[in-house]
Amino acid sequence: MYVTKRYDVVVIGAGPAGIFTGLELARVGLSTLILEKGRDITSRRCPINHHGSKCLRCKPCDILCGWGGAGAFSDGKLTLTTEFGGVLDEYMDKNRVAELIEYIDQIYLDFGATTTVYGDDKKEEIRRIQRIAASADLNLIPARIRHLGTEKCTEILTRMREYLDDKCEIRTNTAVEAIIVENGEYAGLELAGGERIESKYLVAAPGREGAEWFSGQAAKLGLSMMTNPVDIGVRVELPAVVMEHITEIIYESKLVYYTKSFDDRVRTFCMNPYGEVVNENNAGLITVNGHSYAEKKTKNTNFALLVSKSFTEPFKEPITYGKSIAKLANLLGGGVIVQRLGDLLDGRRSTPERISRGMVEPTLKDATPGDLSLVLPYRHLVAIIEMLEALDKVAPGVNSRHTLLYGVEVKFYSSRPRLSPVLESEITNFFAAGDGAGVTRGLAQASAAGVVVAREIIAREGKSS
Structure with missing residues (x-):
């Protein structure tokens, strides 16, 4: 040396x-x-x-x-x-x-x-959305966002x-x-x-x-x-109009939910109005994320639903745990898997034909139609389904059978x-x-x-x- x-x-x-x-x-x-x-x-x-x-x-x-x-x-x-x-x-x-x-x-x-900051005004509209969210057991955390x-x-x-x-x-x-x-x-x-x-x-x-x-x-x-909690979940994609009444006011709504089944914390993360879903290559593992542009817009909005899980002794490798789930998705789908929510709830995989018949056109074109229930642990699936049901009370249409779920999204920190x-x-x-x-x-x-x-x-x- x-x-x-x-x-x-x-x-x-x-x-x-x-x-x-x-x-x-x-x-x-x-x-x-x-x-x-x-x-x-x-x-x-x-x-x-x-x-x-x-x-x-x-x-x-x-x-x-x-x-x-x-x-x-x-x-x-x-x-x-x-x-x-x-x-x-x-x-x-x-x-x-x-x-x-x-x-x-x-x-x-x-x-x-840009000098534009979302959330600086419209305080009453934000409080109205918070009240609706609270009635669905969701905690809306407002924030000033410079996009x-x-x-x-x-x-x-x-x-x-x-x-x-x-x-x-x-x-x-x-x-x-x-x-x-x-x-x-x-x-x-x-x-x-x-x-x-x-x-x-x-x-x-x-x-x-x-x-x-x-x-x-x-x-x-x-x-x-x-050891921080490990965050594992899916990226949700749906028509932008479904979330428009929220994103036009707050841009990114941070909504937190604790599941009835296991009391696990689920949260929305990285909301992208009129954005697109993208791949990420984490040292050979393909995971999913989302982008949104200042000028170029799509017809869809996407956001992550992340389930936070803390581990106790003797387990000390949460990153390895997250990577093992991402590896399984890559093994089954050759990369990111996409599934219609309706197919997930019906217990069947999505196919290219079923995706094409849906109301949401995927922005991530090379995602493989498949079955996320073969990848995500039962506890995570239950949390995601409960969260989508709760979100539907704040933004009707979120829990549509046409909503697309991409997996997996993992945050390695x-x-x-x-x-x-x-x-x-x-x-x-x-x-x-x-x-x-x-x-x-x-x-x-x-x-x-x-x-x-x-x-x-x-x-x-x-x-x-």
Whole structure:
């Protein structure tokens, strides 16, 4: 192993947490290296989007990896609330988290984000929807949402990349093999080919796709780990008009339900009005997600229904559990499976003919018609069916037999190390941030986490921003 260079700070991952760490550090002149295993943002190309082909299982996946992280081609929603989108409020006061979200929101505006924010007005309409939801045992958590849109999000992240180009060193297509700790202290990183990079500070912000790698590194280093609930479910697609009375007011409605059968928590996640369903390649596993654009619109709305399940002793591998379910879906369907709700309830698989006769035209064209009851555990299926019945009372038509269910959707952020209020691990000068570290679950709090870490490093160096 040979040492090539030493920096003040090395950041693993160029998603929102890593980028905002870099933006904040750029103000004070510390020598900073950002490492990203995926490609640069101008080189990221998904074959499905550009050639109309099926998922080619690229490694790494251009949708999830590269400059901007999974957020680069997401629908680009900034959830301007402390109520969801991460657990930063477990490390610091909620007022502090709110201040950080306001701060990063202004930076997104400076780089070209839209000034439109959903949920700023129409308070009475929101309360009316909350009352209807409550009568169906649903808790509607309102939030201010700044919707960037998939194409605009990419533009903003490109501008951030250009801004940082001469302020720090950025290396894409560079995977980190191992985090090196010597005599109980952080010492550096090993890259492919035996190259060693050294720095005083390390910020690990690997993103969701790197969650398993990060948890593996943490285990090797002997870090104490906390287990988050594992989120597994389906993506629902239906005519946009069904949800229009909600999405036009709130844009993304966060609805939480506790099942009558098992008291499991189910929630809506990542709602995409007039959007499209997409594949994600998680290290060879094909899962499902959704996007929505600022200008291009479809006739459908899609959102995830995620069932949260916490595990107790002796099981400590929630990511492995989620991946095993995704593997089963891939085994049976060759990728993502799609099923009409009516077929699921009737105990039969969907076929291409049954899908074509339905009222909802799938936006994910290469999903395989099949039977999700062969994939999802019974407990999860019951939770999803109960949730759809409850949602139908708020938005009649959700529980239609024509509604499409795509599976599976899994969120790989189920393990996180024990961290201090400034997100420092048990190893001095080794910080962790973002979705892959299990701290955040979206653009806003991931960006805020990067600011928290950078400001602490700046303070320790006696610098002034």
